[in-house]
Amino acid sequence: MNPIFEEHPHRRYNPLTDSWVLVSPHRAKRPWQGQVEKVAGDDRPAYDETCYLCPTNTRMNGEVNPDYQDVYIFNNDFAALLEDTPAHSFEEDELFKAETERGLGRVICFSPRHDLTVPEMEEVAIRKVVDAWIDEYLTLGGKDFINYVQIFENKGFVMGCSNPHPHGQIWASSSVPDEPMKKQIAQLKYWQKNQRSLLADYIEKELIKQERVLFENEHFVALVPYWAVWPFETMIVPKRKMARISDMTDAEKDAFANAYKRLTVRYDNLFETSFPYSAGVHQAPTDGEAHDEWHWHFVFYPPLLRSATVKKFMVGYEMLANPQRDITAEKSAAVLRALSEIHYKTK
Amino acid sequence: MNPIFEEHPHRRYNPLTDSWVLVSPHRAKRPWQGQVEKVAGDDRPAYDETCYLCPTNTRMNGEVNPDYQDVYIFNNDFAALLEDTPAHSFEEDELFKAETERGLGRVICFSPRHDLTVPEMEEVAIRKVVDAWIDEYLTLGGKDFINYVQIFENKGFVMGCSNPHPHGQIWASSSVPDEPMKKQIAQLKYWQKNQRSLLADYIEKELIKQERVLFENEHFVALVPYWAVWPFETMIVPKRKMARISDMTDAEKDAFANAYKRLTVRYDNLFETSFPYSAGVHQAPTDGEAHDEWHWHFVFYPPLLRSATVKKFMVGYEMLANPQRDITAEKSAAVLRALSEIHYKTK
Ligand SMILES: O=P(O)(O)O[C@H]1O[C@H](CO)[C@@H](O)[C@H](O)[C@H]1O
Ligand SMILES: O=P(O)(O)O[C@H]1O[C@H](CO)[C@@H](O)[C@H](O)[C@H]1O
Numbered sequence: 001m002n003p004i005f006e007e008h009p010h011r012r013y014n015p016l017t018d019s020w021v022l023v024s025p026h027r028a029k030r031p032w033q034g035q036v037e038k039v040a041g042d043d044r045p046a047y048d049e050t051c052y053l054c055p056t057n058t059r060m061n062g063e064v065n066p067d068y069q070d071v072y073i074f075n076n077d078f079a080a081l082l083e084d085t086p087a088h089s090f091e092e093d094e095l096f097k098a099e100t101e102r103g104l105g106r107v108i109c110f111s112p113r114h115d116l117t118v119p120e121m122e123e124v125a126i127r128k129v130v131d132a133w134i135d136e137y138l139t140l141g142g143k144d145f146i147n148y149v150q151i152f153e154n155k156g157f158v159m160g161c162s163n164p165h166p167h168g169q170i171w172a173s174s175s176v177p178d179e180p181m182k183k184q185i186a187q188l189k190y191w192q193k194n195q196r197s198l199l200a201d202y203i204e205k206e207l208i209k210q211e212r213v214l215f216e217n218e219h220f221v222a223l224v225p226y227w228a229v230w231p232f233e234t235m236i237v238p239k240r241k242m243a244r245i246s247d248m249t250d251a252e253k254d255a256f257a258n259a260y261k262r263l264t265v266r267y268d269n270l271f272e273t274s275f276p277y278s279a280g281v282h283q284a285p286t287d288g289e290a291h292d293e294w295h296w297h298f299v300f301y302p303p304l305l306r307s308a309t310v311k312k313f314m315v316g317y318e319m320l321a322n323p324q325r326d327i328t329a330e331k332s333a334a335v336l337r338a339l340s341e342i343h344y345k346t347k
Numbered sequence: 348m349n350p351i352f353e354e355h356p357h358r359r360y361n362p363l364t365d366s367w368v369l370v371s372p373h374r375a376k377r378p379w380q381g382q383v384e385k386v387a388g389d390d391r392p393a394y395d396e397t398c399y400l401c402p403t404n405t406r407m408n409g410e411v412n413p414d415y416q417d418v419y420i421f422n423n424d425f426a427a428l429l430e431d432t433p434a435h436s437f438e439e440d441e442l443f444k445a446e447t448e449r450g451l452g453r454v455i456c457f458s459p460r461h462d463l464t465v466p467e468m469e470e471v472a473i474r475k476v477v478d479a480w481i482d483e484y485l486t487l488g489g490k491d492f493i494n495y496v497q498i499f500e501n502k503g504f505v506m507g508c509s510n511p512h513p514h515g516q517i518w519a520s521s522s523v524p525d526e527p528m529k530k531q532i533a534q535l536k537y538w539q540k541n542q543r544s545l546l547a548d549y550i551e552k553e554l555i556k557q558e559r560v561l562f563e564n565e566h567f568v569a570l571v572p573y574w575a576v577w578p579f580e581t582m583i584v585p586k587r588k589m590a591r592i593s594d595m596t597d598a599e600k601d602a603f604a605n606a607y608k609r610l611t612v613r614y615d616n617l618f619e620t621s622f623p624y625s626a627g628v629h630q631a632p633t634d635g636e637a638h639d640e641w642h643w644h645f646v647f648y649p650p651l652l653r654s655a656t657v658k659k660f661m662v663g664y665e666m667l668a669n670p671q672r673d674i675t676a677e678k679s680a681a682v683l684r685a686l687s688e689i690h691y692k693t694k
Contacts, residue, residue: 013444024427034509078377097360128476152663160660162381177668302693313507316499316625
């Protein structure tokens with residue numbers, strides 16, 4: 001890394017979304033008198049009778065959860081997208097445009113254990129989550145009215161998660177949402193120009209530079225992207241170009257579970273707290289096209305900046321002008337790289 | 348509003364930024380067991396000796412604030428952008444691109460009174476803030492290395508504000524940031540096609556529809572935009588096309604202060620709390636061009652959704668896929684329209 005960028009305010013380009021991030025390396029030492037987050041207690045029971053995600057409990061709509069043993073999936077009782085939405089589109093002129101959006105929402109309990117989170121689960125158990133995602137991607141994506149399947153997890157109260165039971169969500173929609181669409185456009189442009197995958201070229205170069213790579217295994221690389229916005233933002237990228245998670249071999253599925261666990265353990269170890277984030281998969285739409293340009297990847301957007309209780313606020317300037325960060329991607333990578341892969345609670 | 352869109356999930360188009368928002372009208376009644384925000388106490392003294400923005404106090408860098416009587420402006424002691432940044436740009440290939448960013452940061456105290464906020468200030472005092480903004484826009488924008496001047500305010504701890512003393516910020520930069528750049532591109536396209544201002548056409552139609560307009564005065568319209576993302580997002584738009592705030596006549600400056608106060612009073616009355624938001628101006632860059640396409644406007648992005656303590660989280664789906672809201676813009680407008688313009692504290 002050029003020392004100029006290590007020290008001075010600069011902008012970096014994100015070639016995946018065609019956008020910029022403002023980096024202010026000198027600003028990390030600013031004093032903080034603002035909001036301090038509550039830390040969720042670490043004393044959750046393995047089973048909580050008031051939790052609507054625990055096995056055998058009754059949900060708000062009267063349904064009873066089975067006594068599930070690993071992963072459990074059901075339709076979101078309060079889904080933002082619904083299957084029985086009538087088709088309708090409206091375009092008064094170029095200023096007033098709307099269209100109904102058909103889709104559905106699913107909830108995936110990662111484990112029957114109320115007290116666990118991904119970094120505390122066994123790799124074999126995480127692998128079952130991966131299998132469930134692939135299953136859902138294929139089943140939902142196979143429906144004629146579904147063209148995109150967004151798999152994600154909100155972890156921690158600070159990320160708007162309303163239940164600490166380990167779970168993720170899937171929102172599947174007829175339209176391709178804005179963010180994956182940006183990535184598709186950028187990847188397609190690169191593919192057409194170079195006949196190569198943007199992300200394959202990118203990780204090849206990152207593996208040589210070794211400035212932002214956290215670790216790799218046989219099939220995946222975990223790194224802080226050059227254009228990271230969130231203080232400890234990371235990506236897990238498959239070494240082989242694959243458009244979708246369902247393209248993984250068995251060995252790759254295991255390797256992903258391995259990378260997912262190792263990365264989230266490092267996260268928990270960073271501030272010795274259950275590390276909050278929103279995370280999920282970006283992959284090819286399920287619109288029936290081949291999408292040779294797509295190289296799927298998994299992103300983590302964690303808000304914490306200085307400690308377990310002080311987060312980065314993406315507010316005024318970030319909302320109105322441009323995302324901004326206070327430490328460089330290289331600094332964050334160095335911090336995450338130095339951490340142990342043994343969970344602090346088990347030490 | 349077509350009843351289909353009142354009831355069913357749909358997407359709306361934002362012609363100013365060329366993006367979409369997912370609207371889920373049926374979802375407003377979802378139960379909430381998640382994070383509850385702290386409400387800042389309303390018992391602040393008029394002067395706080397520990398506040399580094401109050402008159403006569405000493406700031407962290409040893410400087411002493413004057414005994415100012417209305418507005419006070421100084422260079423941000425921890426600015427994200429700095430004047431003495433060396434010029435440097437780097438482009439290894441299309442994947443690794445960065446450039447240093449020269450700029451500066453300013454802090455504007457809106458009032459010497461520690462216990463006030465905009466909705467509690469007199470219109471004549473707010474007018475002085477507007478004058479200060481115009482002054483700063485012209486002075487900073489006049490520097491050869493400044494091409495964009497972002498004026499904004501983070502209000503409330505939930506918006507990352509670290510000091511309740513009424514104040515805003517200005518970040519001025521050599522580059523035009525992403526968000527105003529999107530609006531510039533859209534407005535230019537519309538201008539070239541129609542020889543008219545996108546926003547002038549838009550508010551003309553909104554004034555006929557009267558579904559999202561909150562109020563107007565002689566020179567400004569306050570409304571919830573058709574494409575609002577935040578639950579109670581609003582805009583104040585000048586009726587006359589002006590590229591920049593410095594184009595305002597005296598009467599327009601007064602009228603803006605009037606609209607700014609009336610809107611923020613309604614906000615405070617909504618949950619009878621000091622209503623948090625990020626807000627600011629979008630206007631023409633200071634790059635020496637005429638920018639006939641630009642129609643400046645003031646936006647408010649407030650996070651609260653259900654009460655003084657439950658906000659909308661823009662997390663997993665919103666970060667990875669698409670902004671999403673649970674109530675329609677029309678519902679929010681109806682709620683805000685029904686509120687009094689007399690501040691609840693003075694009733
Ligand atoms: O500049 P402040 O008030 O210290 O900081 C606040 O506003 C900035 C500009 O929106 C943000 O980057 C910070 O995350 C936020 O805490
Ligand atoms: O679906 P949940 O967990 O009730 O809700 C959470 O995730 C959603 C998807 O990111 C967000 O829209 C909500 O704001 C958030 O609270």
